[in-house]
Amino acid sequence: MIDRDWFHNQLVEATVSVRDFTLGLITQDLPKAARYLVLSDLDFYAKADQSGDSRSKTLEESRGFLGPFTADEAVDHLFRNGEVPEWVDISVEAEDRDYCYYRLLICPRFSADTESLYYTWDGTEPFGLKGPSIPLGWESVETSGKFDLYSSKRIRP
Secondary structure (H helix, E strand, O other), X not given: OOOHHHHHHHHHHHXXXXXXXXXXXXXXXXXXXXXXXXXXXXXXXXXXXXXXXXXXXXXXXXXXXXXXXXXXXXXXXXOEOOEEEOOEEEEEEEEOOOOEEEEEEEOOOEEOOHHHOOOHHHOOOOEEEOOOOOOOOOOOHHHHOOEOOOOOOOOOO
């Protein structure tokens, strides 16, 4: 069984890491206060398959983003009876005067087994740190400079 406090700590550490990485790429200054948007594109009921393997559980959610959540609320949403998604991709989605909004793209499989979690090589499991959407033609900070977080997005909050 996975410990809720450990999972919460992993989320907070992943948040700091992905924020620091993103700040090196974008022109915006990101607030330290965080809110989380859970990307839910899953059509399944939470259930085990015929073998009873809990790792095959899926989640019933509405399509689109859920939230914004605080870290505690996000953990409440993702931590299910000692099980967590096998992977969660985290990236900066948006910012405003008060908060930095992080997108959490979740795996539909939940597990209580730490051996099943992804992204173990950098100690952020199950969180995979992802960069922001990069504008077309952008090469690097050295060549192209930092870019606007919204330059690749259709809608600005």
